[in-house]
Every structure is written in structure tokens, then in C-alpha cells.
Amino acid sequence: MEKPCKILCSGDSLTAGYIPVFEQGFKQEFPDIDCEMVNAGVGGETSRQGLERLPHLLEERPQVVLIAFGMNDQAKGVSTVEFANNLSQMVSHFEDVGARVLLLTLNPMRRGQRDTGNARIDIYNQLIRDVAYEKCVRIVDVNSLWKREVKPWHKGLRDSVHPNELGYEVYCQALLGAIPRRNIIILWQYNGNPCECNYSCPYCTYDPRTQKGHYFKGTIETWREAFKKAFGNQFLAFYLAHGEPMAGERFYDILDMIGDEPNWEVRMTSNISLPLKRLVKTRVARERRLNVNASFHPTMTKIEDFLKQALFLREHRIEVPIVYVMWPPFFKRFEQDFEVFNKHRFLVHVRRFQGLYKGKRYPQGYTEQERLFMARYMDDAMIKYMLSWEPSFGKLTWSGVDFIIIDNQGNVGYCDDFRPDRYCLGNIFKGTLRLLSEPGPFPGRGVSDGTVDGLANFLELNYRQLTANNVIAFARQGGVYHTPTGVFYKNLHTDFQNGRIRAEYRFPPRNITDCYYILLCPAVSPDLKVKQVLQFLLPEVVTKKFSWTALRASLARRFPLARSIYKHLHEW
Numbered sequence: 054m055e056k057p058c059k060i061l062c063s064g065d066s067l068t069a070g071y072i073p074v075f076e077q078g079f080k081q082e083f084p085d086i087d088c089e090m091v092n093a094g095v096g097g098e099t100s101r102q103g104l105e106r107l108p109h110l111l112e113e114r115p116q117v118v119l120i121a122f123g124m125n126d127q128a129k130g131v132s133t134v135e136f137a138n139n140l141s142q143m144v145s146h147f148e149d150v151g152a153r154v155l156l157l158t159l160n161p162m163r164r165g166q167r168d169t170g171n172a173r174i175d176i177y178n179q180l181i182r183d184v185a186y187e188k189c190v191r192i193v194d195v196n197s198l199w200k201r202e203v204k205p206w207h208k209g210l211r212d213s214v215h216p217n218e219l220g221y222e223v224y225c226q227a228l229l230g231a232i233p234r235r236n237i238i239i240l241w242q243y244n245g246n247p248c249e250c251n252y253s254c255p256y257c258t259y260d261p262r263t264q265k266g267h268y269f270k271g272t273i274e275t276w277r278e279a280f281k282k283a284f285g286n287q288f289l290a291f292y293l294a295h296g297e298p299m300a301g302e303r304f305y306d307i308l309d310m311i312g313d314e315p316n317w318e319v320r321m322t323s324n325i326s327l328p329l330k331r332l333v334k335t336r337v338a339r340e341r342r343l344n345v346n347a348s349f350h351p352t353m354t355k356i357e358d359f360l361k362q363a364l365f366l367r368e369h370r371i372e373v374p375i376v377y378v379m380w381p382p383f384f385k386r387f388e389q390d391f392e393v394f395n396k397h398r399f400l401v402h403v404r405r406f407q408g409l410y411k412g413k414r415y416p417q418g419y420t421e422q423e424r425l426f427m428a429r430y431m432d433d434a435m436i437k438y439m440l441s442w443e444p445s446f447g448k449l450t451w452s453g454v455d456f457i458i459i460d461n462q463g464n465v466g467y468c469d470d471f472r473p474d475r476y477c478l479g480n481i482f483k484g485t486l487r488l489l490s491e492p493g494p495f496p497g498r499g500v501s502d503g504t505v506d507g508l509a510n511f512l513e514l515n516y517r518q519l520t521a522n523n524v525i526a527f528a529r530q531g532g533v534y535h536t537p538t539g540v541f542y543k544n545l546h547t548d549f550q551n552g553r554i555r556a557e558y559r560f561p562p563r564n565i566t567d568c569y570y571i572l573l574c575p576a577v578s579p580d581l582k583v584k585q586v587l588q589f590l591l592p593e594v595v596t597k598k599f600s601w602t603a604l605r606a607s608l609a610r611r612f613p614l615a616r617s618i619y620k621h622l623h624e625w
């Protein structure tokens with residue numbers, strides 16, 4: 054979010070109506086942002102009149118502009134071609150003075166007998182989406198949110214078109230969701246995936262034989278052009294994380310390309326084993342647009358060497374969180390390592406291990422003791438979603454809206470779990486990319502979103518978009534953060550033996566009392582409630598090795614009384 058921030062709201066009477074509610078909501082949500090709201094909503098105006106008074110609005114020099122026209126255009130007969138053209142011109146003019154522009158869709162109307170009004174609204178909304186797509190600006194999709202939240206629609210209207218208090222709340226909610234999300238985060242597999250890594254960790258998702266090679270395609274200039282064509286002037290955060298990004302042949306060319314564009318920045322996850330002198334001299338680093346997450350891999354490096362590198366980055370004003378994957382053999386050494394990092398005030402971000410170890414599948418295979426141990430050092434969301442493996446299916450997420458993955462051929466996927474081969478949103482070289490306009494349900498069954506940004510995108514978590522270092526920002530919102538003297542770990546003091554707390558953190562039940570708390574807990578989704586309780590009562594039902602004999606044995610074990618009644622009846 055821009056700081057300080059002048060938000061100019063341009064439009065008709067709907068704009069004039071939503072501003073007071075939005076202004077109040079903004080101040081409550083972002084008390085730390087010094088924001089000036091300019092009300093440029095004039096009742097009865099069409100986009101034609103909005104365009105006429107534009108020179109006067111440009112003098113305001115806003116950082117953010119919200120444009121909401123169309124309700125009067127469709128009623129007063131401004132043609133669709135002129136409407137789209139007017140919007141397009143407004144966007145260009147505001148962008149020329151350096152503003153970030155967002156276009157609002159129109160709210161639904163009260164249904165008439167034949168409902169032609171809403172059919173017209175749909176046409177104008179489609180035009181608004183098309184202009185946003187063409188000009189590469191973001192949509193605030195009031196219409197879709199309204200249809201999802203207000204049932205029946207007319208409950209949010211005070212007359213045929215103007216919202217009442219409830220309707221303006223929808224505007225406020227849509228705006229507060231979209232405005233702070235300045236960046237489009239691109240997980241860019243610039244060197245392919247799998248690709249070169251100078252390590253071969255025993256717990257790596259990839260076979261060490263495939264962690265070899267450089268698969269960058271095209272030229273730096275063709276990529277730069279493709280990004281610009283697909284995303285316009287928007288703020289882009291390139292996330293480099295597959296293999297070892299610094300080991301890629303074109304790594305420094307990529308960094309230079311990003312450094313040349315003031316609206317672009319870099320995030321990367323690296324084992325920081327390669328020389329760092331050149332890295333800290335790049336333009337992105339000097340301008341503090343480079344964020345690094347440092348993964349510590351104890352089987353591949355000595356802690357002293359790793360620490361030296363992390364301290365070097367800190368000297369150059371790059372604060373790194375230490376990413377620590379809890380592979381089962383690391384339990385023995387973790388506390389010792391933690392002490393070293395803690396002494397130097399490094400934030401340690403503990404991650405679950407995913408995969409097979411000694412025939413057990415993780416993270417499901419962690420024992421109760423191991424879970425309790427890890428949870429003490431983890432932030433809230435890591436425990437709930439990653440350690441406890443809460444499925445992501447159906448949760449509303451911003452993934453696909455402003456968080457995407459791009460492979461080395463320009464194909465765009467939904468997130469790290471839904472790469473372009475499974476969920477393709479288009480290709481930036483072919484000009485076919487169409488991002489989603491508003492949060493939708495996560496499409497993957499049996500998947501728990503695997504990245505920090507992916508998790509932070511769930512609406513139910515209500516995390517702000519992660520700016521600067523994404524891992525540090527994520528941990529802070531979940532209770533792990535730097536203090537003037539060290540790093541605070543909220544969950545070091547959480548009582549994970551308490552059934553109520555366990556339910557909230559999605560711990561698997563140990564007994565019937567835990568099941569009771571899970572069923573009562575409003576934070577646990579109905580799907581997870583069923584899964585966890587069933588898993589405890591009848592594990593055979595939820596495993597793949599289902600058999601009737603096993604089920605009967607399990608029932609008999611869990612319910613001895615039922616068993617004796619059954620036996621008695623059977624004999625009788």
C-alpha cells in the first residue's frame with residue numbers, strides 16, 4: 054500500500070454514497086496509513102461527463118484512483134463503444150500522472166418484471182472487465198461479491214439502483230480487500246523446474262539427478278516485453294524459488310532486468326551458499342527491492358558458514374528469515390541450531406517435511422511429541438494449515454487473482470500446487486493470460502497449499518498482502534516477530550494439551566474429549582471436523598486399506614458395549 058496515500062474516488066452518485074463508509078472502514082483497518090480520500094463522485098454523471106472533468110481531477114495527483122461509472126451510461130444511452138473508450142482514456146490519463154488505477158464493477162439492480170436492467174448491467178460489467186484486461190489494471194468486483202454475500206440481492210438496495218447501508222458495506226468490503234493488494238506475485242520458474250541446484254538434500258522433493266541443468270528460454274528482452282504486455286504498469290513481485298535460483302546461468306541478467314523497472318521487485322528462497330558480493334551490489338538490492346529467505350540445510354553445510362553468509366546479507370540491509378525444514382533426523386539437533394540463530398536475532402521459520410522417511414509419509418507421520426515440539430516454534434497459520442495438513446479445497450483464495458506461477462515458457466498456472474499443466478490461465482507470450490477478477494474457491498482436492506504466499510491468500514486468514522520480506526510479514530501476523538531484543542515466538546507459551554486450543558490449531562484428536570472440542574470449534578471447517586473425528590473413531594474408513602474385517606475390528610475396539618450387545622443378540 055502506498056504511504057502516504059491519496060485515494061481519489063471518481064464516479065457518480067454510487068461513488069458519493071460509498072465514500073463515507075469506505076473512509077471509516079479504511080481508517081479502522083489501516084490506522085498506520087496517513088490517507089486522504091478525495092470525493093469525486095457526482096450524482097447522475099456518465100463516463101462522458103467524467104472524462105470532461107478529468108483535467109481538474111488530474112491536478113489532485115492521487116496515488117490511487119477508483120473509477121466507478123456505468124450506471125447512468127446504461128440508463129442514459131451512452132453507447133457501449135463510447136463507454137469503453139471513455140474508461141480506457143481515464144485509465145491512461147491517470148496512469149500518466151503515476152496513479153495506480155482500479156475499476157469497480159456495477160452493483161446489481163432491483164429485479165424488474167423482465168429484469169432487462171440487470172441484463173444491461175451484466176453487459177456494462179463485462180465491458181469494465183474487458184477494459185481492465187486491456188489496460189492491465191485491477192478490478193474491484195463489487196458485483197460478484199454482492200451476489201455472493203447479499204441474498205436476495207435487493208436486500209442491499211434502498212431504491213432500484215442505490216445501495217442501502219448493507220449494500221455500501223459490500224462496497225467497503227470489496228475495496229478494503231482489493232486496494233491494499235498492490236503487487237502481483239509471480240512465482241517464476243525462470244530456469245525451469247526441476248532445474249539446477251548446487252545441493253542434493255536427502256529430503257528434497259526432487260530427485261538429485263533432475264536437479265541439474267539450465268532451462269531458461271528466450272531472451273531477457275522478450276521476457277521483459279511479455280511481462281509488460283501482460284501486466285502493464287502494475288507492481289510485480291518476482292518470486293524465484295525453484296532449485297537454487299542463484300545457481301541459474303541467467304540469474305544476474307534476470308536481476309538486472311527486474312532492477313531496471315522501478316515497479317518490480319524480487320523475492321527468493323536460497324540456500325545462500327554461493328558468493329553474495331555481486332548480489333548485494335545489484336540495483337534491486339541497493340534499492341531494497343530484494344528480499345531473501347535463507348534455507349538452512351544441515352546435511353549440506355556447516356552452521357558457521359551459513360551464519361556468516363546470513364550476517365553478510367544483514368550487513369547489507371537484507372534481513373533474512375531462516376527457513377528450517379523439520380526432516381525427522383533434525384529433531385535431535387534443532388534446539389542447538391535454534392540457539393545459534395536466536396542469539397543473532399534471526400527469525401527461524403520452521404516448515405513441515407513433506408515426503409517419505411523410513412516408510413512413513415510426512416507430515417501425517419509426525420508423532421504427537423514431534424508435533425508438539427514443532428508447534429512451539431511455528432506461527433499460527435503454519436500450525437493450522439501446514440503442520441496439521443488442513444485441506445485447502447473450497448477455501449476462498451486470492452490465488453489466480455494476484456498470485457500466480459509462470460513456467461519457463463510463459464504459461465501461467467494458479468499457484469505452486471496448480472502449475473500450468475494442471476490449471477492454466479493462459480500464456481504471457483501468446484497474449485492469452487486472463488487472471489481471475491476476484492477470489493474464488495481453491496480448486497485442488499487433497500492438497501494443502503504449500504507456499505507462504507499461497508496460505509496467506511486464504512480470505513479466512515484475513516492476512517494483509519505480504520509486503521517486503523514475505524516470510525517475515527507472514528510470521529508476524531501469526532505471532533512470530535522481531536522485538537528490540539530478540540525474536541518472540543507466541544506459541545512457545547501456548548498450552549497445546551488443552552483440548553479447546555488443540556481444536557483451534559487443528560491438532561488431531563487424542564481422545565473423545567478432543568473430538569468433542571473439534572465438533573464445537575467454529576474455526577474448524579465442516580469437512581475437517583468430519584475427517585478428524587472419523588480418523589480417530591474409525592481410521593479404517595479414511596485410509597486406503599479399507600476392509601470390512603478391519604472396520605468390524607475397529608468398531609469392536611472403539612465400542613465394546615455395542616459389541617457385547619451385538620454378540621448377545623446374535624447368540625439369542
Ligand code: SF4
Binds near residue numbers: 250253324350
Ligand atoms: S537446496 Fe532446496 S532445491 Fe536444492 S536440493 Fe536442497 S531442498 Fe532441494
